[in-house]
Amino acid sequence: MSSRYARHELMPGWNQQQLANAKVIIFGMGALGNEVARILAMSGIGSLLLCDPDWIEESNLSRTVLFRQSDIGNFKVEAAATALRELNPTLAVETRSLPLIHGVGLGEIRDVDLVISCLDSRSARLQLTGRCKLVQTPYIDGGTHSWGGEVRPYLDPDDPCYGCSLTPEERSIADVPWSCLDTRPEDSVGSAVPSSALVGTWMGIIAIRFLMNLTCPAGTLRIDSSRGTTVVIPQVRDSECPLHTSIDFVSKISVSSQETMQKLRSLLPKSAVPLVWEPVQKLVECSHCNFQEILWGLPSINLCPQCQQPLRPRTTIELDEVPDLVKLADLGIPPREILTVKTMKGWQWFELE
Numbered sequence: 001m002s003s004r005y006a007r008h009e010l011m012p013g014w015n016q017q018q019l020a021n022a023k024v025i026i027f028g029m030g031a032l033g034n035e036v037a038r039i040l041a042m043s044g045i046g047s048l049l050l051c052d053p054d055w056i057e058e059s060n061l062s063r064t065v066l067f068r069q070s071d072i073g074n075f076k077v078e079a080a081a082t083a084l085r086e087l088n089p090t091l092a093v094e095t096r097s098l099p100l101i102h103g104v105g106l107g108e109i110r111d112v113d114l115v116i117s118c119l120d121s122r123s124a125r126l127q128l129t130g131r132c133k134l135v136q137t138p139y140i141d142g143g144t145h146s147w148g149g150e151v152r153p154y155l156d157p158d159d160p161c162y163g164c165s166l167t168p169e170e171r172s173i174a175d176v177p178w179s180c181l182d183t184r185p186e187d188s189v190g191s192a193v194p195s196s197a198l199v200g201t202w203m204g205i206i207a208i209r210f211l212m213n214l215t216c217p218a219g220t221l222r223i224d225s226s227r228g229t230t231v232v233i234p235q236v237r238d239s240e241c242p243l244h245t246s247i248d249f250v251s252k253i254s255v256s257s258q259e260t261m262q263k264l265r266s267l268l269p270k271s272a273v274p275l276v277w278e279p280v281q282k283l284v285e286c287s288h289c290n291f292q293e294i295l296w297g298l299p300s301i302n303l304c305p306q307c308q309q310p311l312r313p314r315t316t317i318e319l320d321e322v323p324d325l326v327k328l329a330d331l332g333i334p335p336r337e338i339l340t341v342k343t344m345k346g347w348q349w350f351e352l353e
C-alpha cells in the first residue's frame with residue numbers, strides 16, 4: 001500500500017514531518033489565497049488559519065478552485081475550509097471571517113511558522129506587514145497583474161519589507177485613521193485564473209521550501225507570461241521605512257477577547273491605559289443638528305435620529321473611557337491580541353490568552 005505522500009519522499013530535501021508540524025496563516029481567500037491554500041493542504045501542511053471578511057460572489061467562481069456555485073453567499077473562509085478538509089482530511093483548518101486586524105491577534109501571528117499575504121489592497125498589505133514585523137514573523141506577499149504578477153518573500157525579519165519598496169507618500173495611506181472613505185472598494189482590475197494559478201504556485205512552492213529549511217529566493221519575483229519570464233528583483237532596505245519596530249517583552253494576562261473591559265482592567269497595572277492598533281468609535285455626532293451619542297464599538301455609519309443626516313463617527317485608540325461591560329471583541333480586538341499599554345513605568349505589552 002502506498003502512502004498519500006509516497007512521491008513526495010522521493011524528492012531530495014523533502015521533509016514530510018516538518019510540513020506536518022507547520023502552522024501557517026493565510027490572509028485573503030480570493031483567487032490567490034485559494035491556490036496557495038490548495039497547494040499547502042495537498043502538500044500536507046499540519047495547520048492552516050484562514051482570514052478573510054468577504055462572502056463568495058458569482059464573479060469569484062471563474063478564479064477560485066475551492067468554491068462551487070452552491071457556495072455563493074457563504075463566507076469565503078468557510079467554503080475554503082470545507083473544500084480543504086476534503087482535499088486532505090488530516091489538515092487542521094481554522095477560520096476568521098473578519099478584516100485582518102480584527103481577525104487574528106499578534107500572539108497568533110508570532111506563534112506560526114509563516115504568514116501568507118494574498119490581500120488585494122496596498123493599505124491591507126501595509127497593515128499586515130506592520131503586524132508581522134512587530135512580532136518578527138516571516139511572510140510571503142503576492143499579487144497578480146493581468147498576465148502575471150509579483151511574489152515578494154520577506155523571510156528574514158532583518159530583510160527589507162513590503163513598506164521599503166514604497167515611497168513615503170505611498171506608505172502614508174496606511175496611517176490614515178479609519179474613516180468611511182476607507183470602505184470604498186479598490187478599483188477592480190482584470191484578472192484570470194492562469195495568472196492567479198501562476199503566482200499562487202510560486203508562493204506555494206516558496207512557502208513549502210521555506211518550511212522545510214530549503215533555500216528560497218531573496219528578491220521580488222516579477223512574473224510576466226507575455227515574455228515567458230520570471231525576473232528576480234533585489235529588495236532594498238529603506239532606512240526611512242517605519243515598519244521595522246518590533247515588540248520586545250510581552251506579559252501574558254488571562255483574559256480572552258470574549259471577556260469584558262472590566263476583566264481586562266482588573267488585570268492591568270493601576271491607572272494603565274490600554275491602546276488598540278486601529279481606532280475604535282467612541283461616539284457618533286451629527287454636524288447638522290448637534291445630536292451626539294456615546295457609542296463604543298467598530299466605526300459604523302448611522303443616520304441621525306433627529307435630522308436623518310449621516311452621523312460622523314469620532315474615534316480613539318485609547319480604551320480608558322470604555323464602559324466596564326463592553327466586550328473586547330466588540331472593540332475589534334482579536335483572540336490573543338497583544339495590546340500596547342501606557343503605564344506609570346512607560347509602555348508595556350500585554351498578550352490576551
Ligand SMILES: [Zn+2]
Pocket residue numbers: 160161162163164165238241242243244
Ligand atoms: Zn520596510
Ligand SMILES: [Zn+2]
Pocket residue numbers: 286287288289290291304305306307308309
Ligand atoms: Zn442631526
